Amino acid sequence: MRSAVSRKLSIPPTNWQCAFGGSAWQWEPRLGKWYLHMHDVSQPDLDWANPEVREALVDVVRFWRNRGVAGFRFDVVNLISKPEVFEDAPGGNGRRVVADGPHVHEYLRELVERAGIGDMLTVGEMASTTLEDCVRYTAPASRELNMVFNFHHLKVDYRGGNKWELMDPDIARLREVFQTWGEGMQAGGGWNALFWNNHDQPRAISRFGGRGGAGYEGSSWEKVGKMLGICTHFMQGTPYIYQGEEIGMTNPGYASIEDYRDVESKNYYRIMLDEGKSPAEALRIVGERSRDDGRTPMQWSADEHAGFTTGEPWIGVAPNYERVNVAAEEGAPESMLEFYRELVWLRKELSVVSEGSVRFYDAGARAGRVIAYERELSGEAADAARAAGEPVRAVVLCSFDAEPCEAVLRSPDGAAVELAGLERVLGNYHDAPAVGAAGSVELRPFEAVVLVQR
Numbered sequence: 001m002r003s004a005v006s007r008k009l010s011i012p013p014t015n016w017q018c019a020f021g022g023s024a025w026q027w028e029p030r031l032g033k034w035y036l037h038m039h040d041v042s043q044p045d046l047d048w049a050n051p052e053v054r055e056a057l058v059d060v061v062r063f064w065r066n067r068g069v070a071g072f073r074f075d076v077v078n079l080i081s082k083p084e085v086f087e088d089a090p091g092g093n094g095r096r097v098v099a100d101g102p103h104v105h106e107y108l109r110e111l112v113e114r115a116g117i118g119d120m121l122t123v124g125e126m127a128s129t130t131l132e133d134c135v136r137y138t139a140p141a142s143r144e145l146n147m148v149f150n151f152h153h154l155k156v157d158y159r160g161g162n163k164w165e166l167m168d169p170d171i172a173r174l175r176e177v178f179q180t181w182g183e184g185m186q187a188g189g190g191w192n193a194l195f196w197n198n199h200d201q202p203r204a205i206s207r208f209g210g211r212g213g214a215g216y217e218g219s220s221w222e223k224v225g226k227m228l229g230i231c232t233h234f235m236q237g238t239p240y241i242y243q244g245e246e247i248g249m250t251n252p253g254y255a256s257i258e259d260y261r262d263v264e265s266k267n268y269y270r271i272m273l274d275e276g277k278s279p280a281e282a283l284r285i286v287g288e289r290s291r292d293d294g295r296t297p298m299q300w301s302a303d304e305h306a307g308f309t310t311g312e313p314w315i316g317v318a319p320n321y322e323r324v325n326v327a328a329e330e331g332a333p334e335s336m337l338e339f340y341r342e343l344v345w346l347r348k349e350l351s352v353v354s355e356g357s358v359r360f361y362d363a364g365a366r367a368g369r370v371i372a373y374e375r376e377l378s379g380e381a382a383d384a385a386r387a388a389g390e391p392v393r394a395v396v397l398c399s400f401d402a403e404p405c406e407a408v409l410r411s412p413d414g415a416a417v418e419l420a421g422l423e424r425v426l427g428n429y430h431d432a433p434a435v436g437a438a439g440s441v442e443l444r445p446f447e448a449v450v451l452v453q454r
Helices: 053-067 104-115 131-138 171-188 219-235 263-274 279-289 336-349 351-355 379-387
Strands: 027-028 033-036 071-076 121-125 147-149 357-361 372-376 393-399 407-408 421-426 440-443 446-451
Touching: 053 104, 104 131, 104 279, 131 147, 147 407, 171 357, 171 372, 219 336, 219 393, 219 446, 263 279, 336 351, 336 421, 351 372, 351 393, 372 407, 393 407, 393 440
Parallel strands: 071 121, 121 147
Antiparallel strands: 027 033, 357 372, 372 393, 393 446, 407 440, 421 446
C-alpha cells in the first residue's frame, strides 16, 4: 500500500498502467491508501520486502510440495521486487520499472531454499526481462530456477511494441531473438523454456500461418503447424506443448465481443472504441490478439462442444472442431497429433538434440523468411553418439514463407553450410528439399526439415 505523499490523494502515486489497461493503482477508501496491481484489480501485488509475506509464500509452496506436485511454474515472478522509490515511467509502462528488481534474485533463492524445492522442476514466467537476468535466474550456480519463459519472440508482430496494433510477424526479428536467447543462454549456462502457445497467447498456427487464420486452413494449416513444432523442438532448451497445439487448434474467430471472456480483451475493445476505431475493426484486432484464442475447450471429438463436456462450456469452441480434433487424428499417419508424437520421441532418442550445442545460420537473401540452425555434439559426447550409431550434428531448416524460396546458408564465420550427404530424419513434406551447391537449398511453402550427419 502506498500513501500519495507528494501528490493529491485523488491522484495515483505513479502513472503506471496495468497489463490489462488502465491505472495499476486502486484506491482503498477504508485505509486511505492506494494499492498496486500490475495486472487485474483483483490481483494486488504483494510486498515481498516484508519478511512475513515471504514466509507466508514459503508456506504456500511447502504445502503444495507436501501434496506431491512435481514442480512449480511461477507467474511473472520477475516482478516481485519493487524499487525503493516509485517514480513515473516513460509512457506509463511500469513493468519496465519493476521488472528484475533489486532483490528479485535474493527473494527467489530464499524461496527455493526455504521451501525445499531445489530438486524439483521450477520454471519462471518473465515479463519485460533481459537475457542477462535470465542467465542468472537459470544458471545452476544461482540456485534459483531451472528454466524461464521469455516473450520477446512473441512480440515480433506488435507494431511499435503495441500488442493491439497489428502487423505481419517480422521473421527476421524472430530469428534474431531466437539466436540471441539460444546462443546467449548457452554461453551463460542458462536454460530456455521453448514454446509458441500458452493461456495468454493467440494460437501460433493462426499467428504465423497468415494473419487471423481462424478456421480450418487445409494444407497450409498442416504445414504451418508441423513447421512450428520442428522449429522449437530441436532448439536447445525444454519444449512445452500447450493443450490443442498437438492437434493444430486455431483461433476461434468469434463473431461478437460478447463471445469473449478475457478481461484484457474486453478492456482494450472499449479502449479502441474510445480511440475512434469502428466496432468491426476493434473486434478484428481482438480476434487476432485475445488471450481467449488459447483458452477455448480442448477439441476431443466431433461431438457437441468438441466432446469436452455434455454441459455448457464457459466459452464457445472453435468452429473447426468437427475436423480438427483428437479422435480424427488419433492413429492417422499424416496427422498433426502423430507428428507431435514423433517430435517428442526424436527429442528423447537423439542426444544431439538434448545435449548438443546450438548455433544459428544466416539464410542469405531469404533471412527474413527462413530460420536455420544446427545442433552439434563434440568430444566424448560425439564419440559416444557415433558408437551408438546416433547423429552427431543436426541441421534444422524452417521456412515461414507461403511461397517457394531459395535459402543460401552461411555459418557465423561466413562459410557455406554443406548440406549434401546429410540424412533427412523428419520433415513436413514426404521428401528432403532440393540441395544445391555452396549452401543453397530450395524450400517449399512453410517447409521444415531436420537433416543429420552421423
